[in-house]
Amino acid sequence: MVSVGSLTSSCGSGTIRLRDGRRVWRLGLAPHQLADCGALTTDGSTTGAVGKPRVGGVSLRGLACEVPPSGTSNNPVVLDLFCGAGGMSLGFERAGYRIGLGVDRDPQACETHAYNFGNRSVQADLAEIGDPEGFVRRHGVQRVDVIVAGPPCQGFSRVGRGKLRDLKKDAGYIHDPRNQCYKDFIRFVDGLKPAYFVLENVPDMAFYSDGEGSLVDKMLNALAELGYCGGHDGRPAWGILSAEDYGVPQTRRRLFIAGSNRDREIDWPPEPTHRGSPVTVWDAIGDLPIIAHGCRIDEMPYEARDDLSDYQQIMRDGAGYVLFNHQTRWHNQQDLHAFAWMPEGWKYVDLPERFKRYRDDIFKDKYRKLYRDRPSWTIEAHIGKDTYRHIYPAGLGDPEPPRTISVREAARLQSFPDRFRFRGAFTKQFCQVGNAVPPLLAKAVAAAIRRGVVAGLAESLSPEQDPEAVAGGRMSKWGLEH
Numbered sequence: 001m002v003s004v005g006s007l008t009s010s011c012g013s014g015t016i017r018l019r020d021g022r023r024v025w026r027l028g029l030a031p032h033q034l035a036d037c038g039a040l041t042t043d044g045s046t047t048g049a050v051g052k053p054r055v056g057g058v059s060l061r062g063l064a065c066e067v068p069p070s071g072t073s074n075n076p077v078v079l080d081l082f083c084g085a086g087g088m089s090l091g092f093e094r095a096g097y098r099i100g101l102g103v104d105r106d107p108q109a110c111e112t113h114a115y116n117f118g119n120r121s122v123q124a125d126l127a128e129i130g131d132p133e134g135f136v137r138r139h140g141v142q143r144v145d146v147i148v149a150g151p152p153c154q155g156f157s158r159v160g161r162g163k164l165r166d167l168k169k170d171a172g173y174i175h176d177p178r179n180q181c182y183k184d185f186i187r188f189v190d191g192l193k194p195a196y197f198v199l200e201n202v203p204d205m206a207f208y209s210d211g212e213g214s215l216v217d218k219m220l221n222a223l224a225e226l227g228y229c230g231g232h233d234g235r236p237a238w239g240i241l242s243a244e245d246y247g248v249p250q251t252r253r254r255l256f257i258a259g260s261n262r263d264r265e266i267d268w269p270p271e272p273t274h275r276g277s278p279v280t281v282w283d284a285i286g287d288l289p290i291i292a293h294g295c296r297i298d299e300m301p302y303e304a305r306d307d308l309s310d311y312q313q314i315m316r317d318g319a320g321y322v323l324f325n326h327q328t329r330w331h332n333q334q335d336l337h338a339f340a341w342m343p344e345g346w347k348y349v350d351l352p353e354r355f356k357r358y359r360d361d362i363f364k365d366k367y368r369k370l371y372r373d374r375p376s377w378t379i380e381a382h383i384g385k386d387t388y389r390h391i392y393p394a395g396l397g398d399p400e401p402p403r404t405i406s407v408r409e410a411a412r413l414q415s416f417p418d419r420f421r422f423r424g425a426f427t428k429q430f431c432q433v434g435n436a437v438p439p440l441l442a443k444a445v446a447a448a449i450r451r452g453v454v455a456g457l458a459e460s461l462s463p464e465q466d467p468e469a470v471a472g473g474r475m476s477k478w479g480l481e482h
């Protein structure tokens with residue numbers, strides 16, 4: 001048994017760093033349970049001052065797992081604007097990038113990002129940052145190779161081609177402040193001149209016009225003027241990607257724009273890996289512990305219910321035996337009867353009258369029960385308000401009681417692995433999940449541009465530049481060492 005270091009701090013979050021500074025381990029334990037730890041050994045037990053193989057009544061054996069730090073020092077550095085919980089950050093990290101900084105104005109989203117990305121997160125309103133270069137330097141980031149951004153999309157989400165003509169006259173729509181965030185993104189690209197950028201939004205952004213032509217067109221022109229290309233027409237590449245084609249158990253479609261000031265043509269779109277054979281809801285969540293509605297236990301033991309599917313194995317990678325965020329909403333008896341009675345795929349409008357308590361001409365799909373053997377429909381930020389559109393696929397006679405999905409199940413359907421923990425209020429956790437870019441989709445995009453990014457990095461990194469200074473070694477608002 002070899003001692004690999006000592007547990008030095010619990011960071012108030014269950015994340016600990018070994019004294020040798022090389023590894024970060026995450027335990028499924030509350031900070032107070034870690035207080036008495038001695039040295040941590042390679043097999044996950046403790047020795048040394050305290051020398052207990054059990055901490056806080058829980059065995060450490062097999063509980064600890066190594067979590068890769070956010071890329072190694074010479075990996076390309078990413079600045080994630082409007083980072084939310086960090087779906088985009090996670091995808092890029094998994095594709096071999098280093099997360100330099102995530103910025104978001106929402107404190108709870110920042111808390112989640114900070115927890116999962118070694119505290120590389122700042123809470124700030126991007127519209128108020130006048131000097132992007134000064135801002136990132138003040139936060140310890142010396143260079144930015146890639147800017148990724150997922151500005152808010154609610155303002156775009158109510159249009160379709162058919163509605164566009166009416167909306168062009170609607171001042172509330174044209175001047176919706178949520179639709180102006182792209183300007184902050186362009187300002188950051190202009191100020192920091194990263195080799196690459198990736199912007200994500202809802203497909204409806206392609207239909208949005210502020211009265212002077214399509215917004216996507218305007219953005220592509222503005223970014224081309226800044227020297228960014230990558231598409232066939234000399235402007236950045238763009239297109240709409242389906243998450244299910246990249247192994248996400250969800251039929252989510254999102255618009256991406258990717259540009260480079262180095263690559264004439266980006267390898268776009270990323271090669272689909274799962275077209276025609278999508279991951280299903282049951283592949284994604286069928287192993288998770290059986291719980292009831294109104295379950296508010298934030299940390300529970302994980303034990304697989306059956307052999308794990310390929311997808312579940314990916315989701316379990318790096319997770320300990322403690323499962324986080326498997327919490328559900330409370331529902332009244334009438335709803336629970338309806339949930340139990342509904343066959344998979346049914347909507348509110350399909351229910352017999354005795355189950356209805358809303359007008360079914362307005363609330364046609366207020367309730368919707370997931371299919372086990374198909375991908376989920378889109379998980380939206382609205383899931384922070386209610387989960388009725390994602391009813392758990394169990395029926396009368398099944399061992400699982402009627403309920404809507406848990407935060408962890410929503411996270412699985414978005415391809416967040418179990419080691420990724422959501423912080424903040426329960427409803428905010430749902431919101432963070434629904435807002436996120438599915439990490440596996442982000443990873444596919446990140447991998448598609450990686451060769452070009454790395455080539456650009458090798459060209460521009462001067463030999464005397466200290467790659468360790470690229471990102472890190474600072475304290476953020478969250479006051480945690482990393």
Ligand SMILES: C[S@@+](CC[C@H](N)C(=O)[O-])C[C@H]1O[C@@H](n2cnc3c(N)ncnc32)[C@H](O)[C@@H]1O
Nearest residue numbers: 082083084086087088105106125126150436437
């Ligand atoms: C669609 S979500 C981003 C999700 C993220 N890309 C992910 O993958 O998890 C949009 C985020 O923009 C943030 N936001 C909106 N306006 C902002 C502003 N002016 N400055 C900073 N963040 C902002 C919201 O708090 C929200 O978290």
